[in-house]
Amino acid sequence: MNSLTDRTSVTRRRTPLNRSQIAGFWGAWAGWTLDGMDSFIYALVLTPALTELLPRSGYAATPANVGLAGSILFALFLVGWGLSFIWGPLADRFGRTKVLAGTIFTFAIFTGLAATSHNVWELGIYRFIAGVGIGGEWALAGTYVAEAWPEDRRKMGAGYLQTGYYAGFFLAAALNYTVGVHYGWRAMFLTGAVPVVVAILILLRVKESEKWQKAEARTVRTRPLREIMGPAYRRRTWVACILLTIAIIGLWAGAVYEPSAVIQLATKAGMAKNDAIRTASLATGLLSIATILGCLALPPLAERIGRKKTLAIYFLGMAVAIVGSFGWAFYLPNGLAPFIAWLFVLGFFGGNFALFSLWLPEQFETRVRATAFAFCTSFGRFVGAGVNFLLGAAVLHMHTLGVPVALTALAFIVGLFVIPFAPETRGEVLPQ
Structure with a gap:
């Protein structure tokens, strides 16, 4: 009875959120949602867009050329993501909210411009610059929520925030089901310009986090990028880079190639194109x-068993799900239903990204937090760009999608051996 009373008392003592914290969260969440939508639009419209633009660029729109061009353009997009580390030092210097609005404005404008592309070169340039904006949004949204929310709420805040990215996937799928099917790929890119409104609202409504304001007031100006590479942070910086790289490889291998795999299996099952x-x-x-669901389940698990064990469970789940979907179900005679069933498992453990929104801010002090978050995520995207290019080449060489994607499960096995080198921050407050 006393235990139940204690738990109820703890629940009631949770710090209430003020209006600015609520508005800030929803602004960050909406930006992250539209970020996810923007990212996934490309995967959904890849084939129709390149089928139209390749002949205008002097190339035949064969399946092989579409696959190769798609991989090259996506690798270019990921390089743009990688260059997004520039936003981190800007946010540590000028504040979280202004720079967060800048990232959203950048990816929105250039996603909208992609609808005007006359050839693959223009599409590549627009997607590259959009990638620079998209890449910075996660680091700044995660940093803002970690700093702005009270200590007793910020862990779940990280899980709530991460759901936005995948809500964006759902939104992109819904738009493709309606707008894309009836109005084509250009209309899909035009919908990506909507986040401009969110950027304006963030600038007008959301206050800067108090933690950043206090740190800014007492900080002697340093070079944050140099500091996270110094003796105090070097090990945790590089370990975080490796773990994020593995997570990003799994995200793009599983999520980005999923629509193409489903379309192939559905066509094989006798379905019409639409x-x-x-x-x-x-x-x-x-x-x-x-x-x-995986994002929401992660913070309570991380609080109960620790950050490292939680990530190990999610990484192992990703490895099994990637092999089960792309390595097994994809090659069954009637593989569409089993493949889609495996996608649920793949999706749940893909929620491992929520851990980084929770864990990374706990590993760095306020004066360098945004820089560290942006650098670690950007490093993974550079490597992810290279892996994506290799995947495209492997698909072209092997004439199959399943095996090359299934092999990315090996990255998560490697990750299980890297996790022990990361710091365990369970039970610790956010460093000042």
Whole structure:
């Protein structure tokens, strides 16, 4: 009875959120949602966009050329993501909210401009610059929520925030199911310009985090990038880079190639083109819902058993799910239903990204936090760009999608051996 009373008392003592904290969270969440939508739009419209633009660029729109060009453009997009580390030092110097609005404005404008592309070169440039904006949003949104929310709420705040990205996947799938099917790929890119409104609202409504304001007031100006590479932070910086790289490889291998795999399996099952596209959209929606559930389940688990054990469970789940979906179900004679079933498992453990929103801010002090978050995520995207290019080449060489993607499960096995080198921050407050 006393135990129940104690738990109820703890629940009631949770610090209430003020209006600025609530507005700030929803601004960050909406930006992250539209970020996810923007990222996944490309995967959904890849084939129709390149089928139209390749002939205008002097290349035949063969399946091989579409696959290769798609991989090159996506690798270029990920390089843009990688260059997004520039936002981190800016946020540590000028504040979280202004720079967060800048990232959203950048990816929104250049996603909208992608709708005007006349050839693959223009599409590549627009996607590259959009990637620079998209890449910075996660680091700044995660940093802002960690600093702005009270200590007793910020862990779940990280899980709530991460659901936004996958809500964006769901939104992109819904738009593709309606707008994309009826109005084409250009209309899909135009919907990506909507986040401009969110950027304006963030600038007007959201106050800067008190932690940053206090740190700014007492900080002697240093070079944050040099500091996170110094003796105090070097090990945790590089370990975080490796773990994030593995997570990013899994995200893009599983999520980005999922629509193409579903379309291939649906076509093989005898579906018409539009029905296959709709099936891919529904499968993406299922993947997104599962990932949202994985994000929500992660913070309580991390609080109970620790950050490192939680990430190990999610990494192992990702390895099994990638092999089960792309290595096994994809090659079954009637593999569409089993593949979609495996997507739920793949989606749930894809929620491992929520741990980084929770864990990374705990590893660095306020004066360098945004720089560290942005650098670690950007490093992974550079490597992810290279892996994506290799995947495209492997698909072209092996004439199959399943095996090359299934091999990315090996990265998560490597990750299980890296996790022990990371710091365990369970029970610690956010460093000042």
